Amino acid sequence: MATIATRRKSVAVNPLKQSQPLGSALAFLGLKGMMPLFHGSQGCTAFAKVMLVRHFREAIPLSTTAMTEVSTVLGGEDNVEQAILTLVEKSKPEIIGLCTTGLTETRGDDMQGILQSIRKRHPELYDLPIVFVSTPDFKGALQDGFAATVESIVKELPRPGETRPNQITLLVSSAFAPGDVQAIKEMIADFGLTAIVVPDLSLSMDGHLDDNSGSVTSGGTTLAELREIGSSVYALVLGESMRGAAEALQKQFGIPYEVFPSLSNLDAIDSFIEGLADLSGLPVPEKYYRQRAQVQDAMLDTHFFFGRKQVSLALEPDLLWSTVHFLQSMGSEIQAAVTTTKSPLLEALPVESVTIGDLEDFEQLAAGSDLLIGNSHVASISRRLNTPLYRMGFPIFDRLGNGQRSTVGYRGMMQLLFDLGNLFLEQEESHAKH
């Protein structure tokens, strides 16, 4: 339905986009004992690390092959080898996640070949999984790097096994925060199902104190769990960008799947809960009747403030999709939708047009709206346009609690209703004063 506009200009101003390796690192951080490794120059890793630290307010494991000008000319094999050996010695990771960057992709290093020859020289690495992902900076965006990484993980690590009737696999896209994953896991557990979650950021990036002071992730999906994915009876897939990974699972192990592009509006949550009931053969627990009744009540209370509001969004495709549907389900209208990268969702988005662009485009398109939704970089636009901002996406560095927020399920949706509703309410009151 939507036409997709790409601005014809030579300069991106105030980019909305983050690069693929950053998305890849984020996905890797949801595995336990993980050390992500960027094959590139040191700066790319430092930047990504700073961004992740600022967003989650957590220590973030991330390492670099530290390519120099000389090694770029001669080829990076030695750097990859040395990096892996150093990590094994110093950080003792259970898994290494290796991604490329713009530099090494431009050079065209043959990564599979390099990894093979390193393994040949170092039989002691036999047991160490090294998951490789190609993530050039000059293509795609954070969401693509994240998706490509999950796809590599499920292609490389699971092993075939006997089907376990209660075990499902949950594939979660970058649109879902650690708090979301936590909430979704609880829903699944309420139906007596065991879920292997890829990646499980709710165990690593949720912000918790423990005695671990190691240099790799202290929580997340374990290697043992990843190995057993082949035994799942079904895959629940959250976010359209996870479709590739789901297809890979189906191809290898014949695991059927269903994609849920959103869990933040009533219809979407209902069908997810219904799906869980079907899968488990159990009735829906009483508490969800209650939660559902609460969110319906909240919808009634808040709809006065949402109705006919003009909202402008700058989000990655998966998150854009779910937020647009949430807003429209409340009677709000979408004034502008700006996103970072291509996705099959974009054309199907029930809005007039979507712009693949930057925050300069957004600022022009969003002028005059009632609410802006986007990352922390939108804050200065919000000041300039004198329009309130609700922060979503990545990075959010000027708000606390990003590891815990949840906007999914009946409860998360209710929170979202109140948070946005309060913003609208405040705005109306301040207008009323004049």
Added chain:
Amino acid sequence: MKLTQGKINELLSESACEHNHKKEGKGKNKSCTQVAQPGAAQGGCAFDGAMIALVPITDAAHLVHGPIACAGNSWGSRGSQSSGSMLYKMGFTTDLSENDIIFGGEKKLYKAILEVKERYSPAAVFVYSTCVTALIGDDLDAVCQKASEKAGVPVVPVNSPGFIGSKNLGNRVGGESLLEYVVGSQEPEYTTPYDINLIGEYNIAGELWGVLPLFEKLGIRVLAQITGDGRYRDIACSHRAKLNVMICSKALINMARKMEERYGIPYVEESFYGVADMNRCLRNIAAKIGDRNLQERVEILIAEETAKLDEALAPYRARLKGKRVVLYTGGVKSWSIISAAKDLGMEVCATSTKKSTEEDKARIKELLGKDGIMLEKGNAQELLRVIAQTRADMLIAGGRNQYTALKAKIPFLDINQERHHPYAGYVGMVEMARELDEALHSPVWAQVRKPAPWATAEPGLAID
């Protein structure tokens, strides 16, 4: 400025930098040539360093020529403040796609510069090359020159691909671009005998604003701020200053030295952190300018300021006395913060000496005393070990180590780039004391260190 290997070597072996005066000429100059080790923890790249040095020029547009990684993951995140234009906070990048990489990015860059000029009328455009654009061989200098002619504004090439080295080297690459293209390109309306430039102060958290009023009171005119809260035109005129004052940093020493060579401007190296350093800074400037009257005014000002400060600090001194800190920061800051901490009666048990020159180290040794530990390098584990060993009460370090400390339930103060509170000058001391006090005496420490009562209960005592 083409960035040839010769040029890089020259920057790496900057003759005025003590890093390069190792004993008997042996040993390599460390901080600039220091390359990240594969698999090790890593710092920023040369591109990052060049941006850190130049982005504080507030009325310029800073355009990154490369794929999205370099600008997309970093724009708007540097902490230097502006009293005027906010243009420097905007992220501009050519955001190269696969096609640009195959066919070359020069055309796109040329158009990008013109678009930036057209839409944002900057005082100048700084254009940064990055790893990928250096690798595909885009001729930055040629494009910038052509675009400058067409656009009618200065367009300054900064050849700063990340892979040439560390952040430190990047700082110097930035300085080199200023020397080559900016300094001396315009003339000030008038000059005074009291014109100085500040070099290497980036106005993080607005620190300069705690110091500039002091100069004003003394009748010293800051001609150019290079580069914190800087203006392009001021820097273009900076060759007419009488004195260069390098602040807390060897990062832009190449500028100080070459401006001495080219324009006969002497330089002094000073720090704004701590009372002793601030006093020394003002005295040295007055002495160098060589004006009796000014020197007297400095003494009066120091007397006034320190009296005021002593009063303001008294309550904090009482609460901070004897507290033990581990300091982990780079370069000159190691000793300037030690002396600030000592001013407050705190004890510095250990400090890093990474990025410190031999001269810095000598001063650190003197300040630390015989029990002080000098950390050559450190990772999270090493830091925690030293904190435990010295029974330190807190860690003062850069934001990168914040979560190392917090996860280990150790009070922490951020002293670097991303901090939000200005610590420079006399007013900064009060701010720092307040922050230290707050960090150390927060009521959260007891709570987060407390185990769950049921977790310590002996088995069998649990209520069923």
